Amino acid sequence: MLLSLCLVLQAPATPQDPLAAERAVVTRIFERELADGRSYAILAGLLEAAPNRLSGSEGAARAVDWCRAEFERHGLDAVRLEKVMVPHWVRGEKNSLQRVGDAKPIPMLSLGGSVGTPQGPIEAEVVEIKSRDELAQLGERAKGKLLFFNQPMDPRQTSTFHAYGGAVWQRGSGAIEAAKVGALGAIVRSMTLDLDDFPHTGAMRYDEKLPKVPGVAISTLAAEALSRELAGGKAVRLRLELSCETLPDVESANVVAEIRGREKPDEVVVIGAHLDAWDASPGAHDDGAGCAQVIEALRVLRALDLKPRRTIRAVLFMNEENGLRGGQGYAKQHEHELEHHVFALETDRGGFAPRGIGAVPVMHAELAPLVGLMTPWGCGTLFDGDGGADISPMGPAGVPLGELLPEDSRYFDCHHSGRDTLAAVDQRELELGAAAVAATAFLVADYSGTWPRAKVETR
Amino acid sequence: MLLSLCLVLQAPATPQDPLAAERAVVTRIFERELADGRSYAILAGLLEAAPNRLSGSEGAARAVDWCRAEFERHGLDAVRLEKVMVPHWVRGEKNSLQRVGDAKPIPMLSLGGSVGTPQGPIEAEVVEIKSRDELAQLGERAKGKLLFFNQPMDPRQTSTFHAYGGAVWQRGSGAIEAAKVGALGAIVRSMTLDLDDFPHTGAMRYDEKLPKVPGVAISTLAAEALSRELAGGKAVRLRLELSCETLPDVESANVVAEIRGREKPDEVVVIGAHLDAWDASPGAHDDGAGCAQVIEALRVLRALDLKPRRTIRAVLFMNEENGLRGGQGYAKQHEHELEHHVFALETDRGGFAPRGIGAVPVMHAELAPLVGLMTPWGCGTLFDGDGGADISPMGPAGVPLGELLPEDSRYFDCHHSGRDTLAAVDQRELELGAAAVAATAFLVADYSGTWPRAKVETR
Numbered sequence: 001m002l003l004s005l006c007l008v009l010q011a012p013a014t015p016q017d018p019l020a021a022e023r024a025v026v027t028r029i030f031e032r033e034l035a036d037g038r039s040y041a042i043l044a045g046l047l048e049a050a051p052n053r054l055s056g057s058e059g060a061a062r063a064v065d066w067c068r069a070e071f072e073r074h075g076l077d078a079v080r081l082e083k084v085m086v087p088h089w090v091r092g093e094k095n096s097l098q099r100v101g102d103a104k105p106i107p108m109l110s111l112g113g114s115v116g117t118p119q120g121p122i123e124a125e126v127v128e129i130k131s132r133d134e135l136a137q138l139g140e141r142a143k144g145k146l147l148f149f150n151q152p153m154d155p156r157q158t159s160t161f162h163a164y165g166g167a168v169w170q171r172g173s174g175a176i177e178a179a180k181v182g183a184l185g186a187i188v189r190s191m192t193l194d195l196d197d198f199p200h201t202g203a204m205r206y207d208e209k210l211p212k213v214p215g216v217a218i219s220t221l222a223a224e225a226l227s228r229e230l231a232g233g234k235a236v237r238l239r240l241e242l243s244c245e246t247l248p249d250v251e252s253a254n255v256v257a258e259i260r261g262r263e264k265p266d267e268v269v270v271i272g273a274h275l276d277a278w279d280a281s282p283g284a285h286d287d288g289a290g291c292a293q294v295i296e297a298l299r300v301l302r303a304l305d306l307k308p309r310r311t312i313r314a315v316l317f318m319n320e321e322n323g324l325r326g327g328q329g330y331a332k333q334h335e336h337e338l339e340h341h342v343f344a345l346e347t348d349r350g351g352f353a354p355r356g357i358g359a360v361p362v363m364h365a366e367l368a369p370l371v372g373l374m375t376p377w378g379c380g381t382l383f384d385g386d387g388g389a390d391i392s393p394m395g396p397a398g399v400p401l402g403e404l405l406p407e408d409s410r411y412f413d414c415h416h417s418g419r420d421t422l423a424a425v426d427q428r429e430l431e432l433g434a435a436a437v438a439a440t441a442f443l444v445a446d447y448s449g450t451w452p453r454a455k456v457e458t459r
Numbered sequence: 460m461l462l463s464l465c466l467v468l469q470a471p472a473t474p475q476d477p478l479a480a481e482r483a484v485v486t487r488i489f490e491r492e493l494a495d496g497r498s499y500a501i502l503a504g505l506l507e508a509a510p511n512r513l514s515g516s517e518g519a520a521r522a523v524d525w526c527r528a529e530f531e532r533h534g535l536d537a538v539r540l541e542k543v544m545v546p547h548w549v550r551g552e553k554n555s556l557q558r559v560g561d562a563k564p565i566p567m568l569s570l571g572g573s574v575g576t577p578q579g580p581i582e583a584e585v586v587e588i589k590s591r592d593e594l595a596q597l598g599e600r601a602k603g604k605l606l607f608f609n610q611p612m613d614p615r616q617t618s619t620f621h622a623y624g625g626a627v628w629q630r631g632s633g634a635i636e637a638a639k640v641g642a643l644g645a646i647v648r649s650m651t652l653d654l655d656d657f658p659h660t661g662a663m664r665y666d667e668k669l670p671k672v673p674g675v676a677i678s679t680l681a682a683e684a685l686s687r688e689l690a691g692g693k694a695v696r697l698r699l700e701l702s703c704e705t706l707p708d709v710e711s712a713n714v715v716a717e718i719r720g721r722e723k724p725d726e727v728v729v730i731g732a733h734l735d736a737w738d739a740s741p742g743a744h745d746d747g748a749g750c751a752q753v754i755e756a757l758r759v760l761r762a763l764d765l766k767p768r769r770t771i772r773a774v775l776f777m778n779e780e781n782g783l784r785g786g787q788g789y790a791k792q793h794e795h796e797l798e799h800h801v802f803a804l805e806t807d808r809g810g811f812a813p814r815g816i817g818a819v820p821v822m823h824a825e826l827a828p829l830v831g832l833m834t835p836w837g838c839g840t841l842f843d844g845d846g847g848a849d850i851s852p853m854g855p856a857g858v859p860l861g862e863l864l865p866e867d868s869r870y871f872d873c874h875h876s877g878r879d880t881l882a883a884v885d886q887r888e889l890e891l892g893a894a895a896v897a898a899t900a901f902l903v904a905d906y907s908g909t910w911p912r913a914k915v916e917t918r
Contacts, residue, residue: 031615155887156490158835193887353812353866355837376617378814378866407812407837407866409887428614428652428868 019369022446025306026373026439033300033435040427042070042299043292043351047282047422054112054279055319056088056250063275064253067291067316071257074299076314078260081253084329086319088250089113091279092243097187097216100237106226107219109201109280109417110244111171111188112322114215121241122146122184122214128230132169135177143182146238148230149174150189150223153412160408161349164191164415168202175215176207185240186215189223191412197221198417201278203322214242254326255316259298259308261445267310268337269445270344270399271297271437272390274320281420285411289351289430291316293404297438308445310342317390320348324389331393338397342451343444345402346388347437350414351430352406353378357440358385359402362452367402370443379436398453404437478828481905484765485832485898492759492894499886501529501758502751502810506741506881513571513738514778515547515709522734523712526750526775530716533758535773537719540712543788545778547709548572550738551702556646556675559696565685566656566678568739568876569703570630570647570663571781573674580700581605581643581673587689591628594636602641605697607689608633609648609682612871619867620808623650623874627661634674635666644699645674648682651871656680659876660737662781673701713785714775718757718767720904726769727796728904729803729858730756730896731849733779740879744870748810748889750775752863756897767904769801776849779807783848790852797856801910802903804861805847806896809873810889811865812837816899817844818861821911826861829902838895857912863896 017023033039050063064081071079089112097108100123110116128148129135138147149170157163174186190200197219204215218226229236255275261267273290277283294314301312317326331338343363356379357371367382374380386392387401395401406429414420444451476482492498509522523540530538548571556567559582569575587607588594597606608629616622633645649659656678663674677685688695714734720726732749736742753773760771776785790797802822815838816830826841833839845851846860854860865888873879903910 030617034614155493158489158837160887353868378617409812409891410885413885426869426872428619432868 019373022370022443023373025442028304029300029439029442030377030435032304033431034428037296037431037434038299039292039296039430039434042295043284043288043425043430044422046288046291047284051282052279053275053277053283055086055252055276055322057279060252060276060318064255067255067275067295070295071255074302076257076259076298076302078256078258080256082256082330082333083251083253084318084325085249086252086325087323088247089322090245090247092116092245094241094243096241097218098239100239106222107197107199108216109199110242111201111204111215111217112278113204113246114175114242114244115212116242116244117214117240121239123237123239124184126187126226126230126236126238128227138181145183146185146187146240147178147181147183148187148226150227152189153191153193155193160193160412163193164412167191171202171217172205175204175213176210179210179213183213185213188215188217190217190220192220192415194413195220195224198419200415200417201280202416214240216240216242252318254318254330256313257298258311258313259301261310262307263309265311266340268341269310269312269441270315270341270391271312271441272315272317272344272346273348274317274326274390276319276321278321278416281417282422284420284422284425285350285414286416286420287320287348289425290347292430293347293434293437296434297441300434300438301442306442308442310445312441312445320390327390328393338394338399341394341399343400343402344387344391344394345404345437345440346391347404347433348388348390349404349406349408350411351425351433352408352410353429354404354406354433354436355379356381356383356405357402358383358405360386360400360454362454363400363402366447366449366451371440374436374439377432377435379432398455400451400454404433406433478832481829481902482832484901487763488759488898488901489836489894491763492890492897493887496755496890496893497758498751498755498889498893501754502743502747502884502889503881505747505750506743510741511738512734512736512742514545514711514735514781516738519711519735519777523714526714526734526754529754530714533761535716535718535757535761537717539715541715541789541792542710542712543777543784544708545711545784546782547706548781549704549706551575551704553700553702555700556677557698559698565681566658567675568658568660569701570660570674570676571737572663572705573634573701573703574671575701575703576673576699580698582696582698583643585646585685585689585695585697587686597640604642605644605646605699606637606640606642607646607685609686611648612650612652614652619652619871622652623871626650630661630676631664634663634672635669638669638672642672644672647674647676649676649679651679651874653872654679654683657876657878659874660739661875673699675699711777713777713789715772716757717770717772718760720768720770721766722768724770725799727800728769728771728900729774729800729850730771730900731774731776731803731805732807733776733785733849735778735780737780737875740876741881743879743881743884744809744873745875745879746779746807748884749806751889752806752893752896755893756900759893759897760901765901767901769904771900771904779849786849787852797853797858800853800858802859802861803846803850803853804863804896804899805850806863806892807847807849808863808865808867809870810884810892811867811869812888813863813865813892813895814838815840815842815864816861817842817864819845819859819913821913822859822861825906825908825910830899833895833898836891836894838891857914859910859913863892865892
């Protein structure tokens, strides 16, 4: 622990271990993080300061201030806010879904961006579809009714993210599809593999050429119950009242800090996560964990006095959940220097035990042996990957993208719901992820060679 | 899902994929388990039937009966009980540790096998040691006192099992070391990396040539508080009262079931876990999860009509926690056929997301490509390993040993404590482990070649 970086990096690269110096640095980072890491305390602090931090809210503003102060407290370089305008959707006070004539509430959350019911509650029969095929076969059956999207995530998928990817069209486009068939609203089964009482919200879209109908998510247990009732041939009438609405855009910010490079300070490795979270969730895994890991990665590198050749820049993006204005804003504001961004690494898949790093194939030859140094901590595998949403706007400029890939079994149990709490995050797992972000960023930023450029399409 | 095994195994092994048939079977097992697995329901059933099941207890007897019935219910072959005599240690009613003159209880559990205080409570000062070195330097300082073992598990270890291995001497041998220096009892910091109020029990030993003094575990937060008090130079007197005792041995049993091999029924692959659990813990991860995976592995293979060349035998061992009589009994009762046991696979590291299989090196050349077929589900890595405690008595006969290796960050948070509940087990993670046990057992049992023998020393 007392060795300085200079001594470590002067350790000769033996033929037996050409990466001896890098291996020693990785070991120092992981051991320090596991013995004396702050990632869990940082996450707890963020959640206490800003338990609800949807873009445009007071909570989001508090999260910005809290993270800037945290970067400053750790003595990092160039701490600053980079302004972006963000959408301001609010849930409002009155939100309810129930069977007509039955006061018992159905566990429900409005989808982010949904219109409300300012003309008064909607009362209508429910029509269920369980697949895109059933949607295509609907004909006139859903006209004047509420369309219930009940295709579960497919548990057979090897990745829960693939299972999510196969089902999330219902949440994202359900209101558009409902409008196309003349339905009055979209009721969507929550995007989770678990059966429980928690509704999971998330973003939805409208087609400006179609009527805007409200969209809500109901818990998976409520979806199962409703489906059983309908299967019995019963007509079910629901009453939906929503006071959510979209207000004018609000000024907000990405929060940025750096460790300046010692040789090539203008070449940049970005490590990123997102500050905003759904209002109905503490957002501990999504993406408080990522923010804590990014802050902690710079803190632990500074605490170990590890100065890489290139600059490592932490970016806590605003508005990943419902607009991506932070990611788009960063790419635009830094357009002139993206050619010197050698890598961008995102962490937005929860604070679970890391399995490895996903990165664009062009990086693999040089990056695989470096990532492989993390094998003793269970995260030394380099997978194909193309980063997350926030860094995607940098892709078209040729910035190679990557992301931290943790164990994913539990992620969607929590995602966008009241279950995404600090208690769902394990301290050691979070620390392993923070160490993986710090080690990967350092190794890429300190690499003596030249990193290849990527050319990918915008998403 | 409707393909029969015969069709699958007749799929030609192409030069592109010589393991095409095996890959198809592995996919079927994992997809069935994830879509329609019963492992979580089995675990819930076992914990409901026998929430406390320490060897010799009524709960242990109920666990035996429940698991036999479960094997029978799934139509497995040769379901039976194999009798073993087990120790019968009971905690008793009166167990307390507190500061003299302070009624507030210190969170504490007697260690398994400890003597009680039948002559009345012990009141004595506390002397703390934080390492083996400090123990060696004690001299006469602990004579007539209570010796407090407070060496934390080392969080820097890459495996939490290594961290446990480096600290557990305090629990296992603390009472012996206390007796050697004339102390009246051993108070041991709980074996966990977490800081909380839960005491973690576990087995301890005595040296028959030394006085038997009581041993207890206190929670890590209580250990930190006690240590701070002592660091302040204050003399701390504690009062310890225990009514635990060891009663005569009791008849119990291992629970056994099989899927008989279609070509070589006398050659056996054992899959094992242990039925007993500490009385003060539901034992969901340790080792209810393993039992559920072993039962479920046979159930899912039967449900898929997968008949391997060799026999797969499930053994739910009794008494892993405080005697290993089940493991020793199995090895002795089956001594004549151990030469035909081609592999024994244990699952006793919790129901967390599986990372791979650990196996003795002699297996690696043949086994690695088969285990590698599980890579899409995150558990395709073959590690060095030598199995767990229950199967270790088969080692000297040359049976190659292995074990399921799950993610280990959270294991000791729960281990041997009241935190080891069903709620701490994730359904999908448990299912992935059950599928990994089923797939590994099937691939080894169905292998067309000859498995090498191991020669290892008894532990």
